[in-house]
Amino acid sequence: MSHWGDRLGAYLDGEVDEQTRTLIAEHLTGCGVCRSELADISWARSVVRDLPIIELPPGIVPGVFASRRRRRRAFRPAWAWAASAVTAAALTLGLVIAPGQADSTFELGSLVDRHVARVVLDPGISAIRGPVSGP
Amino acid sequence: MPDDTIPSWEDVARLHGRTIYNFAYRLTGNADEAHDLVQEVLLRVRKGLQAYTPGSFEGWLWRITRNAFLDEVRRRKRRPTVPLPDGDHDGTGSTPAPEEVLAAVRLSEDVQAALLALPYEFREAVVLCDVVGLSYEDIAAAADVPIGTVRSRIHRGRRMLKELLE
Numbered sequence: 480m481s482h483w484g485d486r487l488g489a490y491l492d493g494e495v496d497e498q499t500r501t502l503i504a505e506h507l508t509g510c511g512v513c514r515s516e517l518a519d520i521s522w523a524r525s526v527v528r529d530l531p532i533i534e535l536p537p538g539i540v541p542g543v544f545a546s547r548r549r550r551r552r553a554f555r556p557a558w559a560w561a562a563s564a565v566t567a568a569a570l571t572l573g574l575v576i577a578p579g580q581a582d583s584t585f586e587l588g589s590l591v592d593r594h595v596a597r598v599v600l601d602p603g604i605s606a607i608r609g610p611v612s613g614p
Numbered sequence: 615m616p617d618d619t620i621p622s623w624e625d626v627a628r629l630h631g632r633t634i635y636n637f638a639y640r641l642t643g644n645a646d647e648a649h650d651l652v653q654e655v656l657l658r659v660r661k662g663l664q665a666y667t668p669g670s671f672e673g674w675l676w677r678i679t680r681n682a683f684l685d686e687v688r689r690r691k692r693r694p695t696v697p698l699p700d701g702d703h704d705g706t707g708s709t710p711a712p713e714e715v716l717a718a719v720r721l722s723e724d725v726q727a728a729l730l731a732l733p734y735e736f737r738e739a740v741v742l743c744d745v746v747g748l749s750y751e752d753i754a755a756a757a758d759v760p761i762g763t764v765r766s767r768i769h770r771g772r773r774m775l776k777e778l779l780e
């Protein structure tokens with residue numbers, strides 16, 4: 480064999496047997512072509528290995544218990560809880576700021592409800608909008 | 615994970631969810647697609663675990679992941695594509711970071727762009743090896759190709775990356 484070619488990558492990855500490893504190591508001491516090739520692919524290997532690990536967006540795993548349509552039902556308790564909490568907050572706010580204007584307060588409440596419901600229902604929103612690179 | 619135990623679905627989600635997400639993200643450069651893929655893979659794993667017979671769990675899991683990924687790519691080809699984000703990902707602007715942090719971010723974006731420029735087979739082999747950390751044997755099982763093909767793809771993939779990033 481004149482040069483080791485793609486065995487050099489396997490050599491780097493510990494994917495050659497002991498005998499081949501010894502042969503390659505010996506060959507490298509006297510072959511600039513293989514040394515240069517090894518340096519190149521070793522660099523490429525390390526830049527990929529050094530890519531930051533991206534954390535799983537929160538909520539991604541529970542959502543998989545049901546199909547995408549049924550997932551909405553599975554999230555309903557959380558949605559109902561969040562929505563009623565916001566409604567209560569909005570109503571309290573409304574009562575404090577503008578007592579007697581129950582109608583407008585109600586509208587504000589349901590508007591916020593819908594927004595909160597959407598965010599709670601789709602945990603992927605933060606993943607899509609948030610930074611996609613790791614730290 | 616010992617080869618004679620069948621992991622629970624929750625174990626798979628807990629132990630491999632993040633790796634599956636990173637696999638898909640590095641292959642597509644797209645958080646939305648990676649998110650959908652993790653959910654799809656875990657659904658398939660949940661169904662498939664009933665029929666799983668102890669053996670190479672990694673090979674089995676990554677074969678499912680790879681097939682789900684390819685199905686997802688085919689499905690999305692029928693929809694408008696989302697352009698790969700460039701620079702500021704959230705579009706809200708960011709405070710200047712130290713030089714070395716910026717340099718590292720630029721390099722990782724360049725590496726991601728170079729990965730995306732590789733033909734699929736090479737990108738997949740490199741990502742399974744260097745992001746997921748699979749052995750050549752498990753990559754061969756996942757991609758259903760001989761081990762010599764895996765070796766060649768990884769080597770050529772890295773060679774192309776080096777040339778693209780020079």
Ligand SMILES: [Zn+2]
Nearest residue numbers: 481482510513
């Ligand atoms: Zn040589």
